[in-house]
């Protein structure tokens with residue numbers, strides 16, 4: 001039976017998550033870790049992939065083999081989901097990648113859709129939504145809603161870190177959508193950031209959170225919702 005909230009406890013996942021959280025990890029290493037973790041989570045999410053029998057000739061003999069029997073769609077939520085989708089696509093080149101652009105309004109924390117070129121119907125066996133962070137669950141819920149309207153038969157969600165609030169929201173709204181996570185963290189802070197989390201997943205992947213270019217998290221801290229706000233402690 002499919003578990004609906006799957007938190008990978010593999011030792012490699014824990015070691016890589018530690019590096020991912022580390023404030024001093026460079027964007028290059030951060031991207032590599034995102035890719036490794038995305039593949040590890042994809043393996044878990046795809047354990048039940050349908051196969052089609054085939055034959056193959058090795059240098060020594062004919063033998064039986066297997067082909068992928070499913071049409072898989074990857075749905076990265078821009079922009080932080082990009083690194084995860086690219087990593088999985090390298091691993092499963094037959095997958096389709098459908099980008100969805102959403103950002104979280106810093107004040108309301110509600111998702112704002114800015115890119116969606118999905119056709120009215122998607123001919124897929126399964127859709128896998130990828131985003132490093134499941135915080136309030138607003139972005140994830142909006143994307144799953146978009147896919148449900150297109151009657152995708154099977155939807156899974158892969159995130160690197162989730163907050164209990166986001167998990168709860170997804171479980172209530174979409175009890176049929178299993179979650180695959182590398183970590184389930186403590187809580188959201190008053191600005192909707194996951195604690196302990198890793199900060200801003202998009203900024204850390206794409207180097208836009210360096211001291212010269214303030215991350216959106218940092219800029220937001222300066223606008224000050226809570227007087228004790230400091231970067232590294234968002």
Ligand code: PRP
Pocket residue numbers: 077078079080081102103104105109111131132133134135136137138139140166192200201202203
């Ligand atoms: C981040 C993250 C998720 C969203 C999670 O994206 O990648 O998409 O926030 O938060 P939620 O669960 O509360 O909706 P962000 O809005 O920062 O956009 P970005 O990837 O372009 O930086």
Ligand code: URA
Pocket residue numbers: 080133135192193194195197198199200201202
């Ligand atoms: N988005 C991020 O990038 N990080 C969080 O902690 C929450 C939302």
